[in-house]
Amino acid sequence: MSLTETKPSTALLFSDAEWDFETLSRSYDAIEEIALHDLGLDVYPNQIEVISSEQMLDAYSAHGMPIMYQHWSFGKIFAREDTMYRKGYSALAYEIVINSNPCISFLMEENTMTMQALVTAHAAFGHNHFFKNNYLFRQWTDAEGILDYLDFAKRYIARCEESYGQEAVEGILDSAHALMDQGVFRYKRPPRLSREAVAERLAKRLEYESERFSDIWRTLPRSDSLEAGGSADEEDEDGGPQGLTLPEENILYFLEKTSPVLKPWQREILRIVRNIAQYFYPQKQTKVMNEGCATFVHHYIMNQLFDQGLITEGALLEFLHSHSSVVFQPTYDDQRYSGINPYALGFAMMSDIRRICEDPTPEDRDWFPDLAGSLDWRSALKHAWANFRDESFILQYLSPKVMRDFRFFALHDETEAPAYRVTAIHDEDGYGELRARLAAQYDLGQIEPNIQVMEADLMGDRTLRLAHMAFKGRPLAEQTKAQVLRHIERLWGYKVTLDVIETGGA
């Protein structure tokens, strides 16, 4: 039954700014119709939660997650955001969406009905489709298990605080947080966090802890003794505790498994932090694509709603106003410039793929022989959303037209040189280089310092040797380096050194 039949007199979904749950639900159905049957999106079931601005601030401070363990750093973010918001320095995001199954999105109660529709299309369908289909999220995160896991993490850390004191737990968390960027597997796929596995782990941990208080058990021989370094439950991950190979990129993992000084509960906390870091790792690699996908989807859906006569011209204008400020890209010499806006680049590239499919120029036929004129832009986009991350997506799909529209140019900087040199601009000679350089700019391997564990002298003085693979000679910031090294020393318990190894890069 379509909406137009039930409401013959007025086909509009809504006509003023006020919203209520009935309108939300009606709009949702209309949006879903377009998203699933026109665009052919494939989404997790949606759970849309209406929250107040204060709750939005709460959500902000805990990585946007609805459940999170307690730590002062979240309070710090909250204090800052709260002040900024109240003074009007910053507006709150319209939405937060969580990569979970069901996919949870937050709508703020202050939004107008147009904005609620926009956010529904953007988050509940755009992001949701991306989470469910992109290969990084499929392979590296577990949407089914994340909320259960966070719930477990929260309880576990609260219990540790009860047993060992808030200060001790906070100290470990501080150190673990400092290594979050170095706490992910980049090449090896992490195991899934299934609810059962977590429960089993927890049970084992509990069992182990109760043993420590009961001397009589200690006298019994045990086949799978849980010694420091490897727990019996690691088989699923790397074929047993001996499976560590050096160099190791995941420092948190390395410390969790091999630190000579950590107690079992401290290892578990490291594990929690690194699992959360791993969960967010794909999001870091797909900012442009994820936002591009969501923005393209909301843009298409809102325009469709208007074309079908379901929303008013006023609503369309309000949507366009908001949309154009989201995809606004200031130029490099603008006061407001703070890097390339992922919404702008993502949306431009997604729209460009559609244009190439539908209305290609001879240039496009040269650059994208497979896409140009294929007409089926829906499949082309879905293919891109599923199989690429920012770096590879730009390398594959950035067209000369988008480079011209953004008037991109490439700069080269060397330490000694007094000036930046322009190496390529948006012209025939420059397109190739620009595209490669821009793609490299989204390569996390280059953005984030590459630190590896090289050697742990377990037989001798137990020095832990780390190396910074300095890509093209880029040094680490000295101040934070010293601080983070102190954190590593706390977790390792012995001396830690950090060497620099120059790598040329391609």
Place this chain on the structure above:
Amino acid sequence: MTPHHFIDRRLNPKGKSLANRQRFLRRARAQIKDAVQKSLKDRRVADAGKEQSISIDGKSTREPRFSHASSGGERDYVVPGNTDFVPGDEIRKPRGGQGGGGKQASQSGEGEDEFRFTLSQDELLDIFFEDLELPNLVKTQLNEIRTFLFRRAGLTTAGSPTNLNLLRTMRNSYGRRLALKRPHSDDIAALKERLFALEAIAAPSAEERAEIEALHKELETLETRRKWIPFIDPIDVRYNAFQPTPVATSQAVMFCLMDVSGSMGEREKDLAKRFFMLLHLFLRRRYEKVDIVFIRHTHEAQEVDEETFFYSRQSGGTIVSTALEEMLRIWTERYATQDWNVYVAQASDGYTQSGDAAHCVDLLSSRIMPLCQYYAYIEILDEREMEVFADEETGAELWRAYRHVHRNWPNFATKRIARPQDIFPVFHELFAKDGAERG
């Protein structure tokens, strides 16, 4: 169609981040305290209770991560907005590192040393009054004044139904049922099911009849057994026990005496009021059980309410001793000395009718000081006078007389204030945790 639902979370409890916020405040305690002290110095007293935005040094709340330095090495940037550059052009690097190209903003750890946020009124006052307390607040008649607080004291087998401890009761019941092998209702249901199935057979064979017989018997045993072993037996039942524990409370009364005579100019009155306002906030915040009595005086004294004390105007001559007498009257009337800790704070410009100072000293020495826990006298001067009277020993008649009292009574403190900025330090000095012996 994909199932979807909207959930209204707006009514969920607020303040999810409160615990984290408190952790953060605790972590940055030292710096926040500095900042609060600094910011409170020149604030108007009426604002002392309001929320306040402060900025602290981010040292103790830094979250370092490995990050690239902002310069060094070879880098390439792609930036938008080319107007007239062609390949090979050079752009001078801006001085001071950042800018020019599309460098990423500095990562956390750098550039985060100044951290600005807002403290609520409660948090602010908590921090401000942290190290302060009423001196000598241990009195005499502690054993007389008692309130009883009910505290948890384990479990009992008898009690009122409201105190039933369900968890323990059910645990006992479960243990007993297990131990006595109470038949499970599932087992009985299974038997019954089988029985019904057999009985439904129109013409049962001998074998089946025998089974029916056996089932009936078994069912009967089980049912009887279930009756012997009740689900909850009185011996299972446990109640939470509460025991009244005596809690010693100390009662205190604070007398606030203020000179509002003509000799006190607007500025002086304002300073005095600020002092009392602070005192008032402090007492109300830290002590549930402190009575505050406001007495203002000119050539005659009267007890007034808070509102009148702080906000109304009056003027006239000055006889300080009237206030002391009024205080004594209220004291004997309402606050029998044995049970109460008595505190007095007095503010004046130091002028009184000649000869009255002697009378004040007399009253203080003979009647007030022997029974009073702590007496703080604040003299309000103008800035010129403050220089003249830099020496503690010189001063107007009342000051000299009070210095005399101070020498005899260690719990008699005298302080001078000339500027608003003096109020906070003096207040801190008077009520510092070990401040009883100072003066």
